[in-house]
Amino acid sequence: MTTDRKTEASLWHRLLETRLTRRSALGGAAAAAAAVSLPLTISSAEAVSNNGGPSTVDPQKVTPRATPPFRAIGVTTADAVTLPAGYRAQVLAPWGEVFTEGGREIGFNHDYVGFFPIDLLQGGTSSTEALLTINHEYVNPMFVGGDTKNRTPAQIRAEMEAVGVSVVRVKKEGREWRIVPDARNRRIDALTEIELTGPARGSAAVRGATMVKGTVGNCSGGQTPWGTLLTCEENVDGYAKAWEGSGYDPMHQGWVTEIDPFTPGWTPKKRTAMGRFRHENVAVTVARDGRVVGYMGDDMQDACVYKFVSRGKYDPANRAANLNLLAEGDLYVANFGNGSWVLLDYDKNKKLQDAKGADGKPLFASQADVLADARASALAVGGTPVDRPEDIEIHPRTGEVYVALTNNSKHGNFFGQIVKFRENGDDWTATKFLWEVFAVGGPQSGFASPDNLVFDPYGNLWMVTDNSDLSTNPIKAFHGNNAMFFMPTEGPNAGKAYRFAVGPVDAEMTGPVWSPDGKTLFLAIQHPGEDSESLDKLRSNFGARAGSNVPRPTLVAIEGFPGWRA
Template identity: 35%
Template sequence: MSETTNRKFNLLPMLGHTKGKRSAVTCALKCDNACAGDVCNTSSNSYFRDIASATMSRRAALGFGAAGALAVVLGSAVTSAEPAVAGGPGLAPAAKEGFGASKLKFTPIAPVDKLVDAVTVPEGFTWQPVIRWGEPIFNGTPDFDINNQTAAAQEKQFGYNNDYSDIIEIPDTKGRRAVLFANHEYTNEGIMFPATMPAAQMRAVGQAAHGLSVVELERKNTTKPWTYVKGAPLNRRFLNSTTYELTGPVAGSSLVKTADDKAGRFIKGTLGNCSGGTTPWGTILSGEENFNGYFVAPGTSDYDKRYGLTSKATARQWEIDEDRFDTRKPGYENEANRFGYIVEVDPFDPTSTPKKHSSLGRFKHEGANVIIAENGKVVAYSGDDERFDYLYKFVSRDFYKEGDRKHNMTLLSAGDLYVAKFTGNSADFKAGEVPADGAFDGTGQWLPLVVNGESKVDKMSVEEVLVYTRLAADTVGPTKMDRCEDVQPSLHTGKVYVACTNNSKRGIEGNVFADEANPRNKNKDGHIVEITEAGGQDSTTFAWNLLIVCGDPAVDKSTYFSGFPADQVSPISCPDNLAFDSVGNLWISTDGAPSAIQKADGLFKVTLEGAERGKVEQFLAVPREAETCGPIVHDEERTVFVSVQHPGEDGSFAAQRSFFPDYVAEGATPARGQVRAPRPSVIQVFRG
């Protein structure tokens, strides 16, 4: 990155302080240097062991009534209202054949060096992009020209740094047409634009590259790869000028009213979108995560500190152009309160108003994933992606109605909100060691924050609980986790899987020490929690265990793979996004690897049942400095999709470090007009 661009965007306080393959640029642009600042959660809530002091099928009908059954190809948790219990009627048919019955057979790849600028896939597979940053998605939109970018063009082109993605087949097209949803988490102006571009133009184009995209896909038949369709009727970009409706108890509250929205009900734009989920009624959920990095604030209140809001200039400095990004300005004191929610989008109605659901709470949502409980209520799980923050669950007030899509699209607007407390059962637990009973496990409680429309937090109203959710949760004593990222309920068993990415500050600098649910101090590699609800999906108690304590077992003896031999697994670090295949195996994409592994991020399959439970197999690796996001596993078609985010992050416009995905043969001259810069993309990997 050039010095000129770094000065423009104030980017790199983490330079020289990152470990492994994590880029200081990523730290600055993605999460506002969260690791360089103070820990946001300094609450003194209790812990169960503070060592410091001692179901529906893979392609399921989603209730479109006369419009036909919408077939879904899922990377997220969707199930029917039938019980989701092992061996019960909620099991998808393929799951009853056994977890090893997947048609996607592959030989695991070896770990790939972090400096390799390539997509590495198993023998017999090939890959190609579905859509890249800058691809024109509307008729009349200019082709992407990296040297001549404008905000007007970018508003009609695929955005930057796609994270969550899913593909939903269009009814009655025999599997030949679908919509692709992707969100766009953040931008890296230093490699996107020439250093000579005026700063105001950088800000405008960068802002247009945020948001969400819906793009139609087509293919000749189910054995062929997908291509996107320019000018298709369902294509849509969601921009910072797009209006979102706020739902739930916070709508109309004085806590979200601004000079531009005196009613407190309609919000412009969405920011920091990370992971997401697909609902049983065919809408998409997306989590607003690191929104704090877009706002200047006084930075002095407990609220500001708890949410990471500061008075320093933001990296992108949108506050220069729009007063609403400076909450010190009169009339905009509440603007930041309008971000940090779960967004719901209808990809089949390009005229619809997207929604932000306040009932699911406001924090750094990695995403949200929905499953229908045995009693027909909708349950959504969500992690707050910051060190020492919490795991949450929402239970709808109303019931899912098969075939009534309009009704089901209201289910996330009202319900109960809980936060998780974990209790271990090992009296002899020691940090970094497998307990004497052979497993990390125990029980837990869902502690109430809002129930039956009433606040369960002393001296806080419902509106305050749902706007200041972190502060509300602090008071009831949940367990501080190691960055809960994606949280996925299995549509085969009803079990819930939580990706805890890492937490290098656990046990140091006055922070809490390891506990059985977060079993390592200086946790560089992360772990996966498996939850079994005690009395159904809407239960207030649960059992839990750790499926994996991640790392490279060749160099780290604290790793754990549910008893599977450690010398037979692929090393894995920093789990981020989760998905399931059609027979219930878990797939994990990774982000960061700040560990001894020093390898490229990738996508990994994990067997969940039987003699090979805990077996980790690496399927692919992404290019240098890239993160693997948004996995979608179509194992019935022997195809996998991932979003490749921030390839070549440490480069500059003049000295790029990746040319993904537009590689040319070694020694060849790029074709005339060939873009020679990294372009974040959704790619597909298939037999070929």
């Protein structure tokens, strides 16, 4: 790390120690210009609401809430999904449930959930029938009958089949959601054939590959305006040893993979132009000039925030052309020290050409090399290392970009924070931005370790937490189990956290997504009972089958919301 990089890192952590006011963060003439432009007029509202999914609400015609639409609940360590009075959760699509004609089962450890209305390609926004896409991040071998020290080929194959993505058709009948038969119900797993696109395709950086096996480490994701899933590959390196002998190659993972849930015959694509790192999610929107923009975080300590801008432009009338939009584009890394986006382009950025490793040898020889190790590229050009950038989402009313920074024990940040920034001129393709702290975790705010984010159609922020090993973590004293919070984004309570839901023992609640009418919230329950010593000493039984006490990751559909009114 150079002196300049040390200075920037020090500045970043020092600024986060004190909550900045909007006035101090957005200072001078730039602040005045930003204030005049509020609220942002968004021509394609559906592209930036509900994690990129559709909404039946025009965000410019609703008023954000100053208080939550529920009575906040307290801290609990119960082995259940705990909700306020008047709300209920239905278990849906648990691990192991058969849902395809060929007998495939729902995968393990649900994460991101995408809601694709069944009539989306016809211009519809059904809130009662959809294709859901469910990410499956990793497996807990103990619960699938495995031995982490002596994996057999059969166990390795079972694990490879349990990760990836499930595409599941669901329908609401009366008060209940259920899985319904559909030829589009399917699994994309660690054995599925996937095509590489973009600059790294066929390069030495990916061992010359153009087609690779599988998608793994599927954490969060995003939805495109043309109705595809972007599933993000996060923690991918550890599988090389766990799946030794399977042909697994970590250089073929760590990308953003695009999947068309409506077309089983469409080969999934790994979009190498979007870079290789520990992808948490992609927040997708369409800029005023028609280019597609995706915001991404690299989920590890002292890693960076990125932005991808497509070369081509979105055409609402040409889905076939849109399916190729993410193959080419420019990747940028955020420098929070001066509020700029730095281009990661080998031919245009001399710092990348001159970058050398500890051995004195060049780090990169081509754009493929730059993208295949985007983290090293980002640090080489002055990207600011931050505190585990997990989910990033775009405010449907203002166009501001919110970033969940989960925590960073390296710098004594155990509680995390949420920051937000506004692009210069309210242009998502801009190369300058202004940022501020939105909320800080800790006993004073009642939450710690913000993870996934989602906006409701009013422009209110909902956030779930990622506190690991709460059985021994001192955070448990004020936080209890991992929880979901409602957070107003405007008015006197902006940034205040109201506890809406609490998950089972050891579980994270992940992948929140709304039905377009805002009446159903889908929420994944990941790794309940993960810290159990053995099957004889289980800490959780959440989601267990009848006659079994083994906990199961699952999806829950939460009802009781009044819906949204203009």
